[in-house]
Amino acid sequence: MNKRSTLDIDDFVKGIKNQDITTLSRAITLIESKNEQHQTLAKKLLKEILPLTGKSKRIGISGTPGVGKSTFIESFGNFLIDQGLKVAVLAIDPTSYKSGGSILGDKTRMNKLSSNPMSFIRPTPSGTNLGGVASKTRESLLLCEAAGFDIVIVETVGVGQSEVTVSKIVDFFLVLMQPGGGDDLQGIKRGILELADLVAINKADGEGLGMAKLAKSEYESALNILRHNEYWEPSVKLCSGLKGEGLDDIYATINAYYKKMNKDDHLKNKRNEQLLKWLQELFFEKVNQQISKDKDFEKGLEENYKEILEHKISIIEAAEKLFNKVLKK
Ligand SMILES: Nc1nc2c(ncn2[C@@H]2O[C@H](COP(=O)(O)OP(=O)(O)OP(=O)(O)O)[C@@H](O)[C@H]2O)c(=O)[nH]1
């Protein structure tokens, strides 16, 4: 078994180094697998390919359902390939972790891109928690980097949570907005705006152009208040994923961002901070898993719950008691 797994790993590493898409796809399946043997292999693989990572531009793209993400990525991906770049797209679909569904159907909306040998499109699997899904996405991103992709796009539907997680694994966060939506800048929209390194008002074509221009100035004012990074000022652009317009401007902005962030190691520092946060998150995830399995925790939870209901103890006292019982062992 040992010999076989060593062999497998060598094949995987060789394939990834040779930028072989089939191997990349199999490698992502391996890291997504819940099988313990696969997980051991996956850990080895990730360690082996780590020296090959770090060279891609990691771009997050988010926006509410129907804003035109798939259409935009189809256009933008092909635009990037025309510039001589290799493009990978990893798509996090919240419905997939809620319902167990898949967005493979989306590949049909990215027809030209998905059939281009310079591209790689991969939806994330269904999972039970966003942290877990994002963790796999992060590892998939590293695999894509090692396999020689210049740009790795992580797509997520902006519904309030997943985009925060994605912003922790990418360098640059592009938020797509629709015309006519600028007047209700609260809640989700506001939250997502805080993460944006660039806002693109999509569907700025045909009859929508006037509205898009209006939305642009509204988002510009909103960004003025939100400004979130001392090295980079987010701006607002117009684009049409459908017509393939405004893509060069967006690409130029992304390049300007990298130029600025690469100066004085800002990008390196950003990625290092992201690593630290991931380490913390993974650690707490482990602690969580461990405690959930703890019999004392289960029993203590029940006992304390009962006492709370009987007004014998306050909820804060109960939490402290439980903490002392389980964690101070
Ligand atoms: N006029 C115009 N319509 C667009 C544009 N981009 C997308 N659409 C239309 O908007 C609708 C939604 O586009 P999608 O690309 O599927 O949007 P999405 O954000 O991927 O949607 P979800 O996957 O459901 O979150 C489709 O009917 C598209 O044809 C655009 O640039 N201009």
Ligand SMILES: [Mg+2]
């Ligand atoms: Mg879509």
